[in-house]
Structure formats: C-alpha cells, structure tokens
Amino acid sequence: MRYDSITEAIGNTPLVRIDPAVHGLRNIDLYAKLEMLNPFGSVKDRPAWHMARPHLEGADGEGTVVELSSGNTAKALALLAGMHGLKFKSVTNRMRVPEIKELLLLLGAEIEELPGRSECLDPTDTDDPLTHFHQALSDPDSTYLHTDQYFNPRNTEAHAAGTGPEIVKDLDGRVPDWFIACVGTAGSSTGVARVLREHDPAVRVLGLVAHKSDFIPGIRTIDEVHQVGLFDPGTYDTIESVTSGEAIDGMVTLIRRCGLLSGPTGGAAYQGAVRHLRDADAELDGTGERRTAVFIVCDRAESYLSYVRRRRPELLGQAKRGHTAASLTDAEAQAEARVITVADARRWTAEGDPRPLVVDLRSPHAYGALHIEGSVNIVDEVFDELVRGGLPFSKRTPVLLACPVGEKSLRYAALLTRRGHPDVRSLAGGIVAWRDAGAPLVRE
C-alpha cells in the first residue's frame, strides 16, 4: 500500500467475525466493522473528510474550520485542517473526556466550552448558546467554515458511499439481517441503513442511544437525538438504550477476548447487539437457518482511560507498593506520630541544635505566597512518592513537617517514625495554627 496522502487511507476497514464462543449466539454470525482502524482513529474520519474536502480544497490557507464536537469529528477535522494550513475550532457543551481534550490541544485545535445551565432561571432567555453560535457563523464577515455535522447531508453520504457498500462487499454481496449502530450524529446509521435497504429491504436496523441519565462518549440520549437534523426515527426498526456499565462490559469483552482495542462506544454497540439478538437467536434454534449481524466499532480504547477509571477503577487497579501514609489507620497515626505545638516549634526552629529541617507539604503556589522562613517545599504528592522508597532524610537531621492543618503531616510523621527516623515531628494545627498564633510567615 502506497499513498500520496493520509486521506487516501480513510475507509476500506476490515469486517471481523466475533468468535461465537464469546458472544454465545448459536445461529447468528456477528461481525464487527472496525472503523477504529481509520487513520485518525475513528468512524468520523469518513464524514469529516467528505464534509471538509470541498471547503479545504478551495480554501488557500485562509479561515477556520469550526464544528460542534467533543470528540472524534473534532480530532479528524483538526488533522485535516492542519494538513491544509487552516485552523480548527471545536465548540462543545462539555469536553467530558480529558484525554480527548488534551489530544485536541496537541493537534492544535482551539476549544470553546459552552457555559452550564442557569441556576436562577431567566424565562426570557430560551435561546441556547448554540443559537448564538449559529448567529456568529452567519455573520457576513465570518471566515468560519462550518462543517455542521448534525445537519450536513454529506455526513450521511460518506457512509452511503463508503461504509455501507464495504459491508455488502465483504459479505460477498449479501446484506446482513441486522445492522446495529450507536446514534450520535445519526450519520453512519442513516447512511449505512439506506444502502443496505436498497440491496435488501428486509434488513433490520437497531439504533442504540444512551440511557437518559447516563453518559457514553459519542452517543446521544433519546431526547438529544431529536435535536439532530439527520435523525429520522423511520431509519430504525428499533431504538434501544444502553448504559455506561454495559458499554464498559462490552468494551472489556472486545479487548480481552477478541483482540479488538475498542472504546466504550464500540463496547455499547457490541453489548446492545448481543442483548438484542439473544431472543432472535433462540427462535432460530432447530430451524437450521443461519443469520448475520454487523455492528460498528467506532473508535479505540486509549482515549478513555479516565472514563474507565471513574466508573470501573478496579479494571485499572495497581498493586500497592510498600507502606504508604494512606495505609495507616487514624489510630496508628495518632499513636505513632510525634506532634509539636506552634510555641514549641517556634523555639525549636530558632534554638534547636541541630535546627530541624522544616518541610512544607503544600503546593508550590501556596508556599510561594506565604511560608515559614527557611522551610523547604516538597508538595505532598511528590513527598508521597519519595517516602514509598524509604527515608529521604538523614536520621541525624531532625525534621518538622507542616501542612495546612496538621492532618497530612501527622500521617507522614507516623510513617517516617515507623521507618526508623528518630526525630520527625508534625506541626500541630499546621500552617493555619502558625498563622493564627501570630508567628511570622514570609513571602520571598
């Protein structure tokens, strides 16, 4: 394979059969359309390129491509805009997945996040921020190129011309009995469904939406799909909802058992598909007939680690290393730590022989604003790493630990004492007590 441009690598993604031992369906062959293998990493590469291409080819390096996207469309458009010397701006109600936000920044995108809802309602303000956004775009002086993925028919066309025909070709000219897709912009489900129905009207299309109170990246809830211009309920024979829990279950199955590095949206499609097909599969028992179903794996896992960490931390569990301050109980910390009052600490730091090393565990910014003269700043996160390995001080150096209220320092004092340091003390009441006692704090 030799290409002149990365855009030529968009499309022609593999269709991979899922091992029946994994999904448990006896009479239905289930295939995954691996859109995650597009060059920018997702199914959105197709519509992004198809929508942006006319703008980009005539743009001669002027202007900004803008889209309402918090994820994969933004990613593809940012790369495409960059290749053509244009800027890209993403406007979104919330970047809810931090890795994607950082990735977009790396790609050079500019991100505008829309404000949250009003707490004290102003009933005269019924226009959403998007309305203002559209007003700005239609300004005659605007140099924005808006790809408008939720309303642009070229979004659907990209799939009608590419994704749909590829599925039919890879099934040797046959149409699957079921096509399953998560509904975001409705572009892939609508485009693919159109092509499949043209070949065989008997195909059944299952649209998956997110459970209303839940969040799955790239999928809309049943209310949100009504705000999508490309969404037509007539496209789907069935619309069902999936939860983030199911999405992660499906994702883990695809990753650990099928070797498919899918993200949660692909996981939702897989889990929703198997759940939906189970009854149909049972009805086929004994008939000797075989059926086929295809679902879309829309992107990859790597960008969703924090999404998983938040919902299923045990999947990313790390073995504990050594004793940490957190592993001490409150009673142990109380019993084993030496504490020192502000008055005694003032004497000790002024007259001690040797004088203690004062360690301030707060953030560098707070330390910079005000601190005990002569203290060193080791922020607690770093200190935690340091003491995992052992003692970071000589046993001959007495140490005074200080944190805001004397809570964290107490734990570290107990831990270091347990490690054999003979004279570590925690400042009782912390820097707050020091300040309240009128002891000097300096700003250097």
Add this chain to the structure above:
Amino acid sequence: MDVPLYLRPRVEPPLASLLRAQTFLHSLVDALGSPLNVLIPEVVAENAARFRAVQRRHHLAGRVYYAHKANRSSSLVRRLAAEDVAAVGIDVASLEELRHALGCGFTGDRIMATGPKDAEFLWLAARVGATVNLDSPGELEQLAGLVRGHGLARVDVLVRLSGFESAAVQGGTGTRLLARRSRFGTPVREAEALLSALERHRDVVELTGVAYHLDTTGVEEKARALEQCVLFMDECRARGLAPRALDIGGGFGVGYLADAEEWERWTTALSEAVLGVRPPLTWRGHGYGLRNEGGTVRGNAALYPAHRPTAGPGYLDELLSMPAPVLGRPSATLLLEHLHDLYIEPGRSLVDQCGLSLARVLDVRPAGEEPDRYLVRLGMNAGDMSLEEHGVLMDPVLLPRGGPADGEEEPVGVFLAGNLCLEADLITRRLVHLPRLPRAGDLLAFTNTAGYAMDFHAHRAQRQPLARTVAVEPEGDSWRWCLDEDYWPLTSPGGTTA
C-alpha cells in the same frame, strides 16, 4: 389516559409529617385565608449545619451567609440569628433587608451587604460595621466618600469579580470556557484599577476578601472562578493587602423531585409533544422554550433541573473536591493551603424543605373539549407561588377536606388556574396529574416554595388577598404555630397548639 406523568415532590421530615397533619393545615387556612404560607424555621438551622459540616470536612474556616432575598420571612432570619455567631451570617441586598436583619438580631459584623446599593444602604451598612461586598470601583469611591464625609470607622470590604472567561486564556490551559455574562462584579481584566483604588482608600476601607457569584449549574466554571480568585488574592498579598476570605456565592441548587424516572419520562414526553408525536402536555401547546423546526427540536428548555443527583451541601462538596484547572489541586486544598476562609451565600438551598404554600380549591370544571381534562381554579394566583416563573415543575400535594370519597381514586390531568381575571394567570402551564380529581374546599399544598417561590412575585393586583405567613414547629404529635412576624427563637415560644 396513558401512565400519569407525575412529578411528585421530594418531601423529607419534618415537612412530610406536616403534610400528614391535614386537619391542622385546613384549620390554618380556615382561620387565615387562602393563600397561606407555612414555614418551619428549625429546618433552616439544620440546613446551615449541613453546609458547615461540608466546610469542616474540608478543614475550612468561614461562614454560611443566608441570602435574604430568597424569602422575606422574619422567622427564618431570627432562627438563623440564634445560630453560632462565627458560623452563620446574613447577606442582605437592600436597605430594608439590612434593617430587617438588624431587627431580627443580627449584629453588623455578621452582615454582608451585596447587590445594587444606594447611598442610604451603604451608609447604614458602614455605620453598623457590616462587610460591604463591592460591585464596582465606582461603588468603592462612593463608600470611601461616605466614610470620610461622615467620620465613620474603617469598613471591611470584599470585591466581587466577574469575567473569568478572559482570564482563563491567560491561565494557559488552551481552552476557552465561555461563561454567562453577568451585570454584577468587576471583570478580572479591569481589576488593576480596582486594586489601585483599594490601596488609595486604605485609610477608610480594609480588603478582607474576594467574591464571585456565577449563575450556572456548571461546577467546572465555578472551580475555574475559584482558582482565578485565589490567584487574584495572591496578587493582593503581593501588594500589601491582606484579603483572607473567598466568598463563592451560592447557586448550589435544590433537588425538587423525588423520582429521577418521573423527571426523565416527563422531559422526554415534552420533546415528543413539541415534535407532535404525542398530544400536548401543556396549556395551548406551550413548549417551555423548545420549538419544532422541520422535525428537529431546537431551542433550550427553560426548566430548572428539578431532579438532580447532587444539590445543596453535596454540590458544595463536589465543587470543593474538583481539581483547579491550572494549579491542579482540589479547590478545598487550594483554599486551605493558601490559608483562606470560605464564605458561601446559599439562598434557595438553605431554605430547602423549609416551607410550603397552601391554596384552597375554589372550582373544578371540564377543560374545553377534552373529556378527561379539568380546569381547577385556586384561591391563589401565579404571583403567590411562582415555581413556574422559575421553571420548577413539581406537583402539588392534594389535601382533601374530610376523608377521600369511595370509588374516586382515579388519576386525572388538570390545569391549575389562579384567581385573577386574566387568561395568563395559570399556576402551571403544564397538565398536572393528580391521584384523583380535587373538589371545591380541598387544599393543594405546593411544597418547597420557601426559596424564591413563596410570595417572591406577590402583588396586590385586583385586590386579591396577599398570603399570610405562619411559622410552625412540631410539638409531640401535634404542631404549634404563630404568625411569622411573632416568631422568636426562644425555648418556649408563644403561639397556639393545634
């Protein structure tokens, strides 16, 4: 009728047991008329304690300031005045609120004057030693002039900042978080002039803190504003000023509804009704701001998020736990490490579960051609109980007069109309589902109206009676009550037992 689209209120004790005291509530309305507001002052003190507990859990010193504008009642203010002096203060936004707070037992050092201020308000605030939350450099000049001109003592001031959006770009995070524009506060980018003015007037004002108030449910925006304020306070310190408190305002929210599913079902049904795939849910097909453009729903539903998983103290906890966007430490850690105190000004959420508004059913009749819809006219109007005005959708609780009659326990959809001779005077613009059809003489209780809804918009138009307000407290199996203006937080209050 398909499944009744209930939006049943979240009701916790003691409000729940008050609602069960139906004979008591009927006798109150018989004596004092409809509409009638009922408050439970004890609850406001419990709510303040819950907020303080969150602050304590994060080791933060500071105060809970009750935003007086949420309710004009005396009993609530007097009950809070009896709380720990160091823990509870009051935020007043007008001269009359300030006078009221003083008359209810708050001393000047527990009062914060906020909002738009005229000279009389500023003078009295300065005179009694209240903290003035400055809205602009102009207000600072005016205050300084008053203090000098009248030989008053040095006044503690907070400066209220706004416009954190532009400052966020300088923060270097690479994203621009748009914010709702506010007409209050001084934009951060103009703070230099404010700082110079504070230095110039150091002889008459002392900067004790920095404030912001954002009208948003978005916790990220608030975390960003909080961090910008901490950075600003650092700059103040570098210039020799010594602000110590950060006032993060309120807006922590209230969860009005008991059941998430009812809320989800109703809001989905609203979208479907706007699209025309189901019959309207509202009077004349009102869409609450949503509209149908070629089969796609556009616009923004002007609705308060009435069911929310976290509200009030839980929301404060979430905000304090959220990492600051630039410095990365949780907001509470940021405040604590910089040795700052935390002030909060909850209005609505401090009076959560504190009161209800009662209205007598005057008339019930079929609503036009639709056979199973009724129009219920109440002895109150939209100004007396303005939940709808604030986009809060919540069913009233039906309190029948006498026991329920047999065989009438059939859910029914009703429109609730007010007592004004105006087509627009509807208590709700949506079809309200009740477990059975009310009858003339029954009461409807609108719960949780103490925050901004109870008499917030009440007026004397058409000479309809204004609601009276009573304060109640449980006493054994019964309730003791007195007029709101007669309530004092004493161990043996006066008043009448039911």
